[in-house]
Amino acid sequence: xxxxxxxxxxxxxxxxxxxxxxxxxxxxxxxxxxxxxxxxxxxxxxxxxxxxxxxxxxxxxxxxxxxxxxxxxxxxxxxxxxxxxxxxxxxxxxxxxxxxxxxxxxxxxxxxxxxxxxxxxxxxxxxxxxxxxxxxxxxxxxxxxxxxxxxxxxxxxxxxxxxxxxxxxxxxxxxxxxxxxxxxxxxxxxxxxxxxxxxxxxxxxxxxxxxxxxxxxxxxxxxxxxxxxxxxxxxxxxxxxxxxxxxxxxxxxxxxxxxxxxxxxxxxxxxxxxxxxxxxxxxxxxxxxxxxxxxxxxxxxxxxxxxxxxxxxxxxxxxxxxxxxxx
Numbered sequence: 001x002x003x004x005x006x007x008x009x010x011x012x013x014x015x016x017x018x019x020x021x022x023x024x025x026x027x028x029x030x031x032x033x034x035x036x037x038x039x040x041x042x043x044x045x046x047x048x049x050x051x052x053x054x055x056x057x058x059x060x061x062x063x064x065x066x067x068x069x070x071x072x073x074x075x076x077x078x079x080x081x082x083x084x085x086x087x088x089x090x091x092x093x094x095x096x097x098x099x100x101x102x103x104x105x106x107x108x109x110x111x112x113x114x115x116x117x118x119x120x121x122x123x124x125x126x127x128x129x130x131x132x133x134x135x136x137x138x139x140x141x142x143x144x145x146x147x148x149x150x151x152x153x154x155x156x157x158x159x160x161x162x163x164x165x166x167x168x169x170x171x172x173x174x175x176x177x178x179x180x181x182x183x184x185x186x187x188x189x190x191x192x193x194x195x196x197x198x199x200x201x202x203x204x205x206x207x208x209x210x211x212x213x214x215x216x217x218x219x220x221x222x223x224x225x226x227x228x229x230x231x232x233x234x235x236x237x238x239x240x241x242x243x244x245x246x247x248x249x250x251x252x253x254x255x256x257x258x259x260x261x262x263x264x265x266x267x268x269x270x271x272x273x274x275x276x277x278x279x280x281x282x283x284x285x286x287x288x289x290x291x292x293x294x295x296x297x298x299x300x301x302x303x304x305x306x307x308x309x310x311x312x313x314x315x316x317x318x319x320x321x322x323x324x325x326x327x
Contacts, residue, residue, distance in 0.1 A: 068301040073294040087301035100285040108255040118199045123206030141200040152264035155193045186278040202247045209243035256310050282306040
């Protein structure tokens, strides 16, 4: 599990470092004095993570890029033919690809801000001192530990036609229908389930960040006349900037890579991507092409585009926020 998490986020670690950081001469001298045996020990400790990163990220990525230039199928491994960028050109003529791309971008654009805001609000509330605070923290974190299949089963029961939630929402003007089987409501259903399961995880990040803020800072702000909302706006939120950067970056990656929840829901309602492709994302469309239609070359091209999209969004987000997680 540790190896998997290391591989998942290792490519984005360099973005957390501040470019142009000034290293003092004193620090340089201290580095120069590190004994050789300690240097070797340090590299040995890094070796397991490096091996995992190479085996589970570098090698598969290079292989995917390579295969994306071929017409290749698992069913006919001996008939692999080089076709250049034809797979990439095919994407621009594939309406299903553009539907998957649109679904992915909309899903990320909606779920990430909602998860960030809700996790921050929960953390601020649960950081206050009140009875059973620990129990409430546990309750909000538990959904993250549940299997996606279990969560999907419960949500499907609640959001079925005439179900508990759909009946209540019908009174607010929503259509009384089975959400996960409706083209209009299928993706909002997936998003609601995803947010509910993930928000407790990011709440823990914010709780950790809040507990690093000294009470003396709030006391000084109170002396200056800041109270309530002003303390949050001018003290708490700015000091949580590194935490927010990490939360947004990690949630973007997870939102782009959503698969288990969609698979668990659609397997019971018509197959991956149903209904009518409304729940297809780039990752599910990659899976369908690679492992159902056996168009491995085309699927690999989609995987490369997905990686580049995640990388681009992460870079843009860093540029816009001036993010430096270590600041």
